[in-house]
Amino acid sequence: MAQRHHDLTDPTTGPVTTGDALAGYLRDQATEFLRALRLHRETGGATSNGGSSGTAANASEERVDAVRALRRSARRISGSLHTFRPLLDTEWSEGIRPELAWLSGTLALENAYGARLERLLLALNRLSGSAPKPVPAQAPGVSGTAGMGGASGTAGMGGASGTSTGERAPARPTAPDRGNLTVGAAKAGALLDRQLTLARTRAHSTALQALGSSRFHAVADQVAVLASEVPLTPAAPGTDLRPLARAAEERLSDAVTALPLVTAGSPYNAEALIHGLSPEPAPHPQDAPWHQVRLLLRLHRYACEVVHGRGTPLEVRLLAAGQALDRHRDASEAASAAAQAARTPRIAPATAYALGVLHADQRHEVEAARYAFQRSWQKQTIGTP
Template sequence: MAQQHLDPTDPTAEASPGLPVPPEQGGAPLGDALAGYLRGQATEFLRALRLHRETGGNGGGARGFPGAAGDGARESVDAARALRRSARRISGSLHTFRPLLDAGWSEEMRPELAWLSGTLGLEHAYEARLERLLLALHRLSGATALPVRAPDAVAAGGRAVRTARGGGAVPDGAGGPAGATATTERGTLTVGAAKAGALLERQLTLARTRAHSTALQALGSARFHAVADKVALLASEVPLTAAAPGTGLGPLAAAAEERLTDAVAALPLVTAGHPYNAEALVHGLSPEPSPHPQDGPWHQVRLLLRLYRYAREVLHGGDAPLDVRLLTAGQALNRHRDASEAAAAAAQAARTPRITPATAYALGVLHADQRHEVEAARFAFQQCWQKHPVGTSWTREEAV
C-alpha cells in the first residue's frame, strides 16, 4: 500500500532521553546531516534505476520486472527493491524533517514517492500472500510434504495446484466434481482445501499479473520520469530552508519517537496478552469488505516505527545502530500485516459466488488461522516492547 502521511512534526519538541546521539558530534547533528542523508538516498535511487534499466526492466516487458523469467530477472528484482527502499527513506525523511525543507517542494515530492513505492511493492505483496496462504492450507490439511506450485498453474493464471508428489491438477473452487481429490505424500487432501487453494491461486495470480502490468506502465510513464528527474536534482542539491544548516535534528527525531510511543500506548495490549481474542473473528467473513476494525491502529504503529527508524538513520548517518526492541517489534508488526492481509484475502475468496460448501468451509478455517496469526504477532509485539527498554541492546542487521 502507498505510504500514509501523518500530521506535521513539531520542531519545538523536547529531545527524548531514549534517543541516542553520536558522541563525536557533541549532540544531535544539524541540518547539513539531513542534506547528506537525502543526497545519499537519491544516489542509491539513481543507481538502482540504472541497474533496473540495464537488466531490461524499463518498459522491456515481463522479463525485466520482479517475478519474471530471464537472465536479468534476479538483478531486476533487486533493483526494484532498492528503488522502493530509497523512495521510502526519502519520503519518510521529508515527513519527519519537513520544517527544515522547502515546503512546496517537500509536499510535491512525498506523495509521488509514496505512489512509486506502493506501485512497485504490489506484485511482490500478492506473490508473498499467495505463498503464505497455500502453505497455511497445506499445514491445516495435515499433510507432511510441502505443496509445489505447478508451472502450468502460473502460466494459466492459477487454474491448477499440485502437491509435492501429486501429479494431478485440481480444478479451481468454482467448478469440478464434488469428489475430486489431490494426491499427497500421505494420501488425499480434503476436497475443500484443494479447491480453496486453487481458487486463491487463481484470484491472487490474476491480481499479481495486473500489479505487474501496472508497475511496468508506471515505470514508463511521464509521472515516473518526473519523479526520477526530481530525485536526480536532489542528489546534487537539497532545498533546505535558510535556518536549516544551523538547526539541530534531535528535536524532530525525538518528536517521531514520541508519536511512536503514544501510538503504542494507545494499542489494546491487554487484549493482545490473551491467547484467544474471539472479538477479532466477529467481522472476518461479514459481507462488508472493509478492513478489519482492530487492525488499523497496529498498521499505524508499524508506519510510525518505520519513520522513527529512518529518523535514527539520519542522525547516525550510515552507521545507525538498531535497538533490539525496534528490530523485534518491526518483525512482529510485519508478521501482523502479512497475516491480516492474508486473512482478508481468504475472506474475499469465501465470498466468491457458487463455491461448494467444502470450499467455503476450508476458506473459513484458513481465515480463522490467519486471524490467530494476527493475535500471535500482537502478543509477540507486546512481549518485546514491554521487555526491552530503548537503547539497552544493539544489533547491526540490515534495515529494509
C-alpha cells in the same frame, strides 16, 4: 548479557546533528535511487537481446535487487521528508513526498500478492495435515512476458510475470493435494491460486505502466536534482535535528500506548474473529492502529539513520517489534484474502468452510503477532548503561 544500545534520539548521546546531515542523507538516498534505476534499465535490456537462459536469469536477479533498492530509497526519502519537513522547502517536499509513496506502493504490490498466496497455500497444507511440496520458482525473465499473454493464468505465479518490474514469485507449495486433502480444501486452494495470481498479474501490468509513465519520469527527474541539490530552508544547515527525531519517537510511543495491548495480552483474542466473514469487504477494524504503529516505527528508524548514520545499530527490542508488526501485516492481509475468496458467489459449502477455517487460522496468526509485539516492546534490555 545483552548489550544496551544508546537511545538514538537522546540529546546527551553523541554530537549535535544538524540539517547538513539531513542533506547528506537525502543526497545519498537519491544517488542510490538513481543507481538502482540505471541497473534496472540495463538489466531490462539484457533479456530482450537474447542470450542463454543463465544470462537471462542473472539479469532478472539483478532486476529484483534493483526494484527492491528503488522501493527502499523511495521509502527513506519520503519518510525523511515527512519527519524533517520544517527544514525543507514546503512546496517542493509536499509535492514529491506523495509521489514517492505512490511509486513504492505500486512496486510492492506484485510481490505482495505472490507472498500472500504462498502463505495461504502453506497454511492450507498445514491445516489439512499435508506436508507442503515446494515448487522452485521459475527464473524470472526466462519466459519473456508470457505471463502477460494468454497463459497468464499459470505463468503469472512464475518468473514470467515479474520480468520487467523485477519482482519474482517466491517458491511456493503446490495447491493442496487432492489425494490427501478434502475436496473443499483443494478447491479453496485452487480458488485462491486463481484470484491471487490474477491480482498479481494485474499488479505487474500496473507496475509496468507506472515505470513507463510520465509521472514516474517526473519523479525520477526530481530525485536526480535531489542528488546534487537539497532544498533546505535558510536556517536548516545549523538546526539541530534531534528534536524532530524525538518528536517522531514520541508519536510512535503515543500510538503504541493507544494500542489494545490488554486484549493482546494473550495469544488468542476471540473478538478478532467477529465480522471476519461479513459481507462488508472493509479491512478488519482492529488492524488499522497496528498498521499505523508499523508505519511510525519505520519513520522512527529512518530518523535514527539520519541523526546517527545508517551504521548505528538499533535496539534489539525495536528490531523484534518491527518483525512482529511485519508478521501482523502479512497475516492480516492473508486473512482478508481468504475472507474475500469466501465471498465468491456460488462456491460449494465445503469450499466456503475451508476458507473460513483458513481465515480463522490467519486471524490467530494476527493475534500471535500482536502478542509477540507486546512482549518485545515491553521487554527491558539488561546490560551496562
